Amino acid sequence: MIEKVLMGIATAGIKxxxxxxxxxxxxxxxxxxxxxxxxxxxxxxxxxxSKGLTEKKQTFRAFVVNSGNANCGxxxxxxxxxxxxxxxxxxxxxxxxxxxxxxxxxxxxVPLPMDKVLKGIDEACKNLxxxxxKAAADAISTTDRFPKYSMAETAFGFGKGAxxxxxNMATMLAYVxxxxxxxxxxxxxxxxxxxEKTFNSITVDGxxxxxxxxxxxxxxxxxxPIQKVERDIFTVAEDIAKxxxxxxxxxxxxxxxxVINAESKEKARAIAERIATSLLVKTMLFGCDPNWxxxxxxxxxxxxxxxxxxxxxxxxxxxxxFENGHPTGIDLKPVELFMRRNKEIPIKVxxxxxxHSWRYYTSDLTYDxxxxxxxYTT
Amino acid sequence: MIEKVLMGIATAGIKxxxxxxxxxxxxxxxxxxxxxxxxxxxxxxxxxxSKGLTEKKQTFRAFVVNSGNANCGxxxxxxxxxxxxxxxxxxxxxxxxxxxxxxxxxxxxVPLPMDKVLKGIDEACKNLxxxxxKAAADAISTTDRFPKYSMAETAFGFGKGAxxxxxNMATMLAYVxxxxxxxxxxxxxxxxxxxEKTFNSITVDGxxxxxxxxxxxxxxxxxxPIQKVERDIFTVAEDIAKxxxxxxxxxxxxxxxxVINAESKEKARAIAERIATSLLVKTMLFGCDPNWxxxxxxxxxxxxxxxxxxxxxxxxxxxxxFENGHPTGIDLKPVELFMRRNKEIPIKVxxxxxxHSWRYYTSDLTYDxxxxxxxYTT
Numbered sequence: 152m153i154e155k156v157l158m159g160i161a162t163a164g165i166k167x168x169x170x171x172x173x174x175x176x177x178x179x180x181x182x183x184x185x186x187x188x189x190x191x192x193x194x195x196x197x198x199x200x201s202k203g204l205t206e207k208k209q210t211f212r213a214f215v216v217n218s219g220n221a222n223c224g225x226x227x228x229x230x231x232x233x234x235x236x237x238x239x240x241x242x243x244x245x246x247x248x249x250x251x252x253x254x255x256x257x258x259x260x261v262p263l264p265m266d267k268v269l270k271g272i273d274e275a276c277k278n279l280x281x282x283x284x285k286a287a288a289d290a291i292s293t294t295d296r297f298p299k300y301s302m303a304e305t306a307f308g309f310g311k312g313a314x315x316x317x318x319n320m321a322t323m324l325a326y327v328x329x330x331x332x333x334x335x336x337x338x339x340x341x342x343x344x345x346x347e348k349t350f351n352s353i354t355v356d357g358x359x360x361x362x363x364x365x366x367x368x369x370x371x372x373x374x375x376p377i378q379k380v381e382r383d384i385f386t387v388a389e390d391i392a393k394x395x396x397x398x399x400x401x402x403x404x405x406x407x408x409x410v411i412n413a414e415s416k417e418k419a420r421a422i423a424e425r426i427a428t429s430l431l432v433k434t435m436l437f438g439c440d441p442n443w444x445x446x447x448x449x450x451x452x453x454x455x456x457x458x459x460x461x462x463x464x465x466x467x468x469x470x471x472x473f474e475n476g477h478p479t480g481i482d483l484k485p486v487e488l489f490m491r492r493n494k495e496i497p498i499k500v501x502x503x504x505x506x507h508s509w510r511y512y513t514s515d516l517t518y519d520x521x522x523x524x525x526x527y528t529t
Numbered sequence: 530m531i532e533k534v535l536m537g538i539a540t541a542g543i544k545x546x547x548x549x550x551x552x553x554x555x556x557x558x559x560x561x562x563x564x565x566x567x568x569x570x571x572x573x574x575x576x577x578x579s580k581g582l583t584e585k586k587q588t589f590r591a592f593v594v595n596s597g598n599a600n601c602g603x604x605x606x607x608x609x610x611x612x613x614x615x616x617x618x619x620x621x622x623x624x625x626x627x628x629x630x631x632x633x634x635x636x637x638x639v640p641l642p643m644d645k646v647l648k649g650i651d652e653a654c655k656n657l658x659x660x661x662x663k664a665a666a667d668a669i670s671t672t673d674r675f676p677k678y679s680m681a682e683t684a685f686g687f688g689k690g691a692x693x694x695x696x697n698m699a700t701m702l703a704y705v706x707x708x709x710x711x712x713x714x715x716x717x718x719x720x721x722x723x724x725e726k727t728f729n730s731i732t733v734d735g736x737x738x739x740x741x742x743x744x745x746x747x748x749x750x751x752x753x754p755i756q757k758v759e760r761d762i763f764t765v766a767e768d769i770a771k772x773x774x775x776x777x778x779x780x781x782x783x784x785x786x787x788v789i790n791a792e793s794k795e796k797a798r799a800i801a802e803r804i805a806t807s808l809l810v811k812t813m814l815f816g817c818d819p820n821w822x823x824x825x826x827x828x829x830x831x832x833x834x835x836x837x838x839x840x841x842x843x844x845x846x847x848x849x850x851f852e853n854g855h856p857t858g859i860d861l862k863p864v865e866l867f868m869r870r871n872k873e874i875p876i877k878v879x880x881x882x883x884x885h886s887w888r889y890y891t892s893d894l895t896y897d898x899x900x901x902x903x904x905y906t907t
Contacts, residue, residue: 190830190832191826191829191830191832192828192829192830192831192832192834192835192836192838193825193826193828193829193836193838194829223822224821224822224825224851224854224855224856225854225855226839226853226854226855227854259822260821260822260855260856356808356809360826361825361826361829430734430808430898430902431734431902434898434899434902434903435902435903437899437903438902438903440903443638444601444602444637444638447571447602447739448569448571448738448739450570450571451569451570451571451572451739452568452569452570453570454568454569454570456570457570458570458571460570460571461604473602475604476602476603476604476605477602477603477604477638478602478638516899516902516903517899517903518896518899518900520808520812520899521812521815521894521895521896521898521899522896524808524809524812524813524816524894525812525813525815525816525818525894525895
C-alpha cells in the first residue's frame with residue numbers, strides 16, 4: 152500500500168547540520184485529507200496558508216515540508232513564502248497550487264531562505280520514489296533524537312516532535328495514511344476522535360506550538376472494514392505520539408497516566424491531564440519516588456470536577472498506594488525499585504464512581520530538560 | 530496596632546529540626562475574619578474543619594497553626610485531631626472551641642503526633658506575648674529559606690510557602706491583619722479582590738496544595754479611611770506573595786509578567802497566567818535568554834482568548850522585542866545582560882486593544898527545582 156505514495160527528499164541547506172531538510176509527498180491521484188492544526192493564536196504562516204486550503208476543499212495531490220525554519224513570526228512575507236512553496240511544487244509536478252499543502256518546522260522569527268527552499272523543492276520533485284517512512288521522518292526532524300514512524304495492516308505514518316525546544320524548534324508534525332476508501336465525513340470523524348486520544352493526550356512541557364499539524368489521509372485505494380481501519384489508524388497515531396513523548400526533551404521515563412471509573416469521559420480526561428502536566432508528578436517520575444501525595448494533589452486540582460476522596464484509589468504499576476482517604480501503608484521500597492527498573496511507569500487513579508476512562512502520556516522532568524531549555528542564548 | 534494581637538509559640542517536636550513548630554494567636558476581644566482556602570478537592574483535615582466554621586460564623590478569638598505535619602490524607606482521624614486542637618486551645622484560653630480556627634502545614638499522609646501537639650498548645654497558651662511577625666512566620670515555616678512578613682501603616686501580616694515541596698511540604702499560609710473597623714461584607718469584598726491579585730497571581734510550580742489558606746482579619750479597633758486600608762492590605766498581601774515566589778524552590782529570578790491594554794481583565798489575566806506558568810518561559814528566565822518566541826507562543830495558547838498577532842508588542846524590561854507580527858530585530862546582547870544583572874525581570878505583553886491589565890509573578894525553573902523535587906525518595 153505504501154508504494155502508492157511517492158516522495159522526494161532534498162538537502163536544501165536550511166538546517167545548519169547539512170542533513171535532509173526538505174520533503175515533497177506526491178499522490179498520483181487526488182487523496183482525501185483531514186487536517187487539524189495548532190489552536191495557538193500565534194499560527195505560523197504555513198499553518199495559516201494550509202488551514203485556508205483545507206477549510207475550502209478536501210482533496211489534494213501533494214504536500215511539502217521543510218525543516219530547520221518554522222516560517223513563524225515572519226509577518227506578511229511569511230505568507231508569501233508559504234504560497235511560493237506551494238506554487239513551486241505545483242509547477243514541478245504539473246498540478247494546481249491549490250492541490251499542495253505546506254508545512255514548516257524549525258527556528259522561529261527568521262524569514263525562510265527562499266532561494267535554498269525553492270532549489271530544494273526542484274531537487275526533491277525530480278527524484279520521486281516510493282515513500283520510505285524512516286527517510287521521510289528524518290527529513291522533517293529538527294531536534295528529534297530518532298525518527299518517528301509506525302505501520303499497521305491498514306495504516307502507516309510518520310511524524311516529528313520532542314517538545315518546543317532549543318532554539319524554538321517549534322513543532323509537532325504527523326502524517327498518517329490509510330489505503331482505505333473513506334468519504335471525508337467518515338475520515339474526519341475518525342481523525343478528530345483519534346487526535347483527542349493520541350496527540351492531544353500527550354505532554355512534554357505543556358506548551359502548544361505555533362506549527363503543530365496532524366493530517367489523516369485516505370488514499371481511496373481499497374474497500375476495507377471500517378472498524379479495522381479505525382483501529383489501525385489509532386495504533387499508528389498512538390505509536391507516533393508515544394515516540395514523541397519518549398523523545399521528550401531530557402526525558403528518561405514515560406508516565407502512562409490512566410484515570411478509570413469516572414462518571415464522564417471529560418472528567419477522566421481533565422484529571423488525567425492535571426496529573427500528567429504536574430511538575431511535581433513529572434519530577435517524581437524522574438526521581439523514581441512513589442509519592443502518592445503528589446498524584447492525589449494533582450488529581451484534586453481539576454477544580455471543575457469534584458472528587459470523593461474517600462472513594463479514590465491510587466496505583467503505581469500494580470501497587471495500591473492510597474484508598475479510603477489515607478495511604479495503604481504498604482512497603483514503598485519495591486515500588487521504588489519497580490520505578491527504577493522500568494521506562495514506562497503506569498500511574499492509575501480509580502475514581503470508583505462510573506465507567507469512563509482516559510489515558511495520557513507524559514515525560515519526566517529532568518536536569519536535561521532544564522539544561523536544554525535554559526542554556527540557549529539567542 | 531500590632532500589640533493588640535497576642536501570640537504564643539512552642540517547640541513541640543513535630544518538626545525534626547527542633548525549631549519552633551506551634552503558634553497560637555489570641556485576640557482579647559472577637560475579631561472579624563474572612564477566610565479563603567485551597568480549591569483542591571483533596572482538602573486537608575484542618576481546612577475542612579476551619580472552612581466549616583468560617584462558613585457558619587464571622588467572628589473568632591484565636592487560631593492555632595502547627596508546622597511539620599499537614600494533617601492531610603489522614604481520614605476521619607485527621608478531622609478528630611483538628612477538632613481536638615481547637616478544643617485544647619479553647620480550654621487553655623477559656624473561650625469557646627467554635628471561636629478557634631486550626632491550620633497545619635508539613636508532611637502529608639502521616640497522622641499528627643497528638644501528644645506533642647497538645648503539649649505544645651498548652652505551652653504556647655501559657656506564654657502569650659504581643660505578636661512578633663518574624664517569630665510567628667518562623668514558627669509556621671517548613672522548607673522556607675526565610676520568614677515572610679510585611680507591614681504597612683494600617684495593615685500587617687505574615688505567611689509561609691515556597692511551593693509544594695520535598696517531601697510534600699504542602700502549603701501556602703498567610704494571615705493579614707488590619708486594626709480598621711470593617712463590617713464582614715466590606716472585609717470580604719476587599720479580601721476576595723486582593724486575593725485574586727496577589728496569592729492567586731503567583732506561581733512556582735503551578736500546583737495547588739491541599740492546605741492553602743489566607744485569612745484577612747479586622748481587629749475592629751479604629752475608624753480608618755477605607756481606601757487607605759485597602760491599599761495597605763494589598764501592599765502587605767502582595768509583599769508576602771512576592772516573598773513566596775522569591776523563595777520558590779530553586780528560584781534565582783522573579784518574572785513579573787504584565788499583560789496590558791487587553792479588552793477585559795479576564796483576558797489579561799488568562800494570558801498572563803499562560804506566560805507565567807510556561808516551562809519554556811520559566812527556563813528562559815533561568816537561562817537569561819530574551820526569547821520572545823516563547824513568550825509569544827505562551828500568550829497565544831490561552832485558547833479562549835483570540836489575539837491579534839499584528840497588534841501585539843512584547844517587551845523584556847524596556848526592550849521592545851516584537852511588534853507588527855515580527856521581531857523588531859534589536860540587538861539582544863544588552864537584553865541578555867539586563868536579565869543577568871537583575872533578579873526581577875519584567876515581561877510585558879501589550880495587546881493594544883483595550884485598557885485592562887493583569888500582573889502575575891513567577892519564579893524561574895532551575896536545576897535546583899528538579900533536584901529538590903526529584904531527589905527525595907519516600
